[in-house]
Amino acid sequence: MKIVLKIISFTLGCFFILLMAIASNSKWMGRCEKYFPNPYRYGDLYLLSSMPGFRTNDDVAFVSPPRAKNNNITLTIIGDSYVEGFVPENFSAGEYRFIPWGEIPHKIQPLDGSKRNILILESTERNVRWRFISQDILSIGTNAPQEEESGSNVKLAAEDNLQFMLTHLEWQLPFKEAKTKIYLDYFGKFSTMVDKPDDSGRLYLNETVDTASGSSSFARINDDEINRIVGWLNTECATLQAMGFDEVYVSFIPNSSSLYKKTSFPYNRLIERIEDNPQAQFKTIDVYKTFKTKKESLYQINDSHWNGSGKEIWWAKVDSLLNKQ
Amino acid sequence: MIFNSLQFILFFFAFFLILFAIPQKFRKGWLLLASCYFYMVFKPVYLLILVAVIVIDYAAGIKIEKSKTNKRRWLIVSLVSNIGILVFYKYFNFLNGNISGLLGCFHMENPIPALDIILPIGLSFHTFQAMSYTIEVYRGKQAAEKNFLTYSMYVLYFPQLVAGPIERPQRLLPQLHNPVYFNYENIIFGLFRIAAGFFKKVVIADRLALFVDPVFDHIGSSNGLSVLLATVFFAFEIYCDFSGYTDIAIGISRMMGINLVENFRNPYLSSSIREFWSRWHISLSGWFRDYVYIPLGGNKTSNARWMLNILIVFFLSGLWHGASWGFVIWGLLHGMLLIIERPLQNRFKFPHAFKVLIVFICVCFAWIFFRAREVQDGFAAIKLLGKISPLDKLPDAFNRNELIFVFVLIAGLLLTETFIKRTAFKKQAVIISLTILLFLLSYLFGEFNFKQFIYFQF
Numbered sequence: 001m002k003i004v005l006k007i008i009s010f011t012l013g014c015f016f017i018l019l020m021a022i023a024s025n026s027k028w029m030g031r032c033e034k035y036f037p038n039p040y041r042y043g044d045l046y047l048l049s050s051m052p053g054f055r056t057n058d059d060v061a062f063v064s065p066p067r068a069k070n071n072n073i074t075l076t077i078i079g080d081s082y083v084e085g086f087v088p089e090n091f092s093a094g095e096y097r098f099i100p101w102g103e104i105p106h107k108i109q110p111l112d113g114s115k116r117n118i119l120i121l122e123s124t125e126r127n128v129r130w131r132f133i134s135q136d137i138l139s140i141g142t143n144a145p146q147e148e149e150s151g152s153n154v155k156l157a158a159e160d161n162l163q164f165m166l167t168h169l170e171w172q173l174p175f176k177e178a179k180t181k182i183y184l185d186y187f188g189k190f191s192t193m194v195d196k197p198d199d200s201g202r203l204y205l206n207e208t209v210d211t212a213s214g215s216s217s218f219a220r221i222n223d224d225e226i227n228r229i230v231g232w233l234n235t236e237c238a239t240l241q242a243m244g245f246d247e248v249y250v251s252f253i254p255n256s257s258s259l260y261k262k263t264s265f266p267y268n269r270l271i272e273r274i275e276d277n278p279q280a281q282f283k284t285i286d287v288y289k290t291f292k293t294k295k296e297s298l299y300q301i302n303d304s305h306w307n308g309s310g311k312e313i314w315w316a317k318v319d320s321l322l323n324k325q
Numbered sequence: 326m327i328f329n330s331l332q333f334i335l336f337f338f339a340f341f342l343i344l345f346a347i348p349q350k351f352r353k354g355w356l357l358l359a360s361c362y363f364y365m366v367f368k369p370v371y372l373l374i375l376v377a378v379i380v381i382d383y384a385a386g387i388k389i390e391k392s393k394t395n396k397r398r399w400l401i402v403s404l405v406s407n408i409g410i411l412v413f414y415k416y417f418n419f420l421n422g423n424i425s426g427l428l429g430c431f432h433m434e435n436p437i438p439a440l441d442i443i444l445p446i447g448l449s450f451h452t453f454q455a456m457s458y459t460i461e462v463y464r465g466k467q468a469a470e471k472n473f474l475t476y477s478m479y480v481l482y483f484p485q486l487v488a489g490p491i492e493r494p495q496r497l498l499p500q501l502h503n504p505v506y507f508n509y510e511n512i513i514f515g516l517f518r519i520a521a522g523f524f525k526k527v528v529i530a531d532r533l534a535l536f537v538d539p540v541f542d543h544i545g546s547s548n549g550l551s552v553l554l555a556t557v558f559f560a561f562e563i564y565c566d567f568s569g570y571t572d573i574a575i576g577i578s579r580m581m582g583i584n585l586v587e588n589f590r591n592p593y594l595s596s597s598i599r600e601f602w603s604r605w606h607i608s609l610s611g612w613f614r615d616y617v618y619i620p621l622g623g624n625k626t627s628n629a630r631w632m633l634n635i636l637i638v639f640f641l642s643g644l645w646h647g648a649s650w651g652f653v654i655w656g657l658l659h660g661m662l663l664i665i666e667r668p669l670q671n672r673f674k675f676p677h678a679f680k681v682l683i684v685f686i687c688v689c690f691a692w693i694f695f696r697a698r699e700v701q702d703g704f705a706a707i708k709l710l711g712k713i714s715p716l717d718k719l720p721d722a723f724n725r726n727e728l729i730f731v732f733v734l735i736a737g738l739l740l741t742e743t744f745i746k747r748t749a750f751k752k753q754a755v756i757i758s759l760t761i762l763l764f765l766l767s768y769l770f771g772e773f774n775f776k777q778f779i780y781f782q783f
Contacts, residue, residue: 007346009342009343010342010343010346010347012338012342013338013339013342013343013346014339016338017343020332020339159332162331162332166331166335175768179768179769182770186726187724187727188726188727189727
């Protein structure tokens with residue numbers, strides 16, 4: 001009996017060492033991620049806050065019908081996490097390239113002039129004010145600080161990795177929620193990343209609500225700044241067209257707070273003011289106005305991103321654009 | 326690796342599970358290996374410094390014992406190596422900066438540049454522990470350790486490697502010779518002590534830091550009431566932080582059957598500064614008493630010389646805590662308070678509670694220079710204390726409920742440590758329940774911002 005206990009104890013000890021080793025190595029971590037529960041399964045805002053009542057999955061499945069490929073079209077999207085999940089099969093374009101913001105100089109590829117090259121610049125509303133204002137679009141990402149493989153970084157990464165592996169298990173979530181409730185009810189504290197829940201039944205990213213933040217839907221923006229953004233977009237779209245893109249579109253994905261949050265501050269109407277600006281010389285794929293007309297929920301209640309329905313509206317607009325002769 | 330990190334928790338479980346699973350003859354080796362790993366997580370290359378010091382002190386210990394004529398020379402070799410490393414890593418830039426400042430007064434430039442060096446974690450603790458060994462061997466109170474692995478363990482022993490308690494060889498070395506057995510009672514009591522330390526650190530110390538840090542880090546925008554409260558809170562923050570660490574270190578050791586020295590005995594209930602120093606960081610006070618104060622003549626000398634001895638000891642104690650004038654002022658303030666209190670104690674008879682209050686106020690006053698980022702900030706904080714107004718606005722770190730909660734925690738801490746002895750709980754079921762409760766409460770009410778233990782920096 002004693003020997004069995006010792007064997008179990010030794011094996012378990014070795015298992016813990018293995019976990020520590022995996023957490024300290026980014027490559028191993030990448031390979032093992034799939035064996036641990038996805039921390040985002042209840043939405044990014046729930047992950048950030050562990051807010052009771054939001055441990056649910058209300059995402060709507062997005063299913064695009066099979067598309068016949070048009071080999072004459074190359075679709076490139078420079079975008080963020082909202083469109084990251086699209087795959088080539090979703091689009092009728094013969095070739096599909098997704099370039100995350102920040103990787104433009106490394107990922108942009110030579111264009112085949114014999115094809116119809118379409119480019120979409122997609123950005124979530126909260127990033128517009130800092131993203132579309134100063135730097136030349138083709139240099140975005142070139143000055144990004146390189147991840148140092150220093151000892152302290154490895155240590156921090158190891159701690160993060162262990163958190164990823166060990167702190168998102170299903171049985172732990174009620175404890176996390178209990179802690180959040182105690183802190184919220186008695187100390188008036190909760191995650192600074194998330195806005196205090198209101199009666200809309202949704203969680204919002206705090207930076208999209210707090211008027212002190214430049215990403216807020218309710219921060220005041222003067223016309224000069226809007227004009228500067230429009231001017232930047234005019235220049236950059238022209239540059240991209242000069243590079244060989246036949247069509248360049250701009251698409252802003254609204255903050256969920258722009259659509260659903262009720263505050264005493266008025267919405268700054270950032271998207272409309274850019275899209276409807278008389279000086280704008282670029283084409284847009286507008287979803288804000290469409291979203292406003294929809295009664296059904298287009299965003300997950302516990303995530304800063306849209307749900308399948310929201311995604312589908314945007315996708316349908318892109319699809320019709322691709323099929324336009 | 327800090328004790329309140331997931332890395333440590335995993336390391337802790339892996340270490341103990343394997344320790345008790347492997348044969349007895351490998352357990353010491355495993356403990357040493359784990360200690361090396363624990364230290365290397367901070368900065369791997371610094372293990373070489375520690376190994377170098379271990380080799381020098383180990384050899385010096387044997388030479389001191391064997392030598393008839395060169396004892397003193399070998400002691401000096403050991404002390405110079407230890408103090409040399411300490412001075413280089415901890416005080417070089419401080420001394421150099423002061424020289425630059427001094428030369429600047431005469432419009433001269435210091436040709437020696439500041440060095441880009443990172444202080445090896447816990448350096449002051451393990452060098453003091455290492456010096457204690459060679460001094461005790463020199464004095465003939467401790468036999469030189471012949472087993473290199475055991476001596477390495479004496480310096481590298483991970484539970485107390487980075488923040489003490491600073492052990493004496495007579496106490497720790499014999500325990501390191503003993504075999505490590507699995508003992509259910511040791512495990513239970515050890516875990517209870519760890520839970521208590523963890524609670525003190527994450528629930529009390531790290532919570533108080535939320536109030537203290539903004540006040541002392543932005544003293545220019547603080548007010549008198551905030552400084553007053555932050556000073557009192559800091560007194561408990563540093564106590565819970567350091568004694569919490571010590572509890573964890575003692576608990577881990579207890580699980581292996583090793584008893585570390587107690588470092589605190591409810592210091593804020595002291596009725597004199599002298600008593601405070603017999604209750605606060607006991608292992609360091611003892612070190613300075615035995616190796617600096619008594620060799621200087623202690624109190625068996627003229628009054629003037631005694632005062633000088635006290636000031637030297639507290640100057641060094643302040644400097645030991647950190648290379649900055651704030652720590653030196655903190656140390657000297659304690660020295661001066663000790664000097665002042667001696668004649669007063671015999672002349673006046675005050676009620677005990679009054680004396681406790683006065684000592685607490687004095688200790689808090691000195692903490693201001695310990696916590697302030699710069700000496701000027703310390704003086705600015707004192708200035709603000711002179712302008713206290715009931716209308717002063719407190720920082721919004723705590724709402725009213727949390728402020729009450731903090732006071733309840735502090736009161737609970739004082740009451741628990743005063744009225745409940747550590748050995749009060751005998752029944753294992755009670756200990757287990759309390760341990761689980763403490764861990765649960767630590768989770769529910771703890772601040773997990775991975776704030777490092779304050780004393781790790783020393």
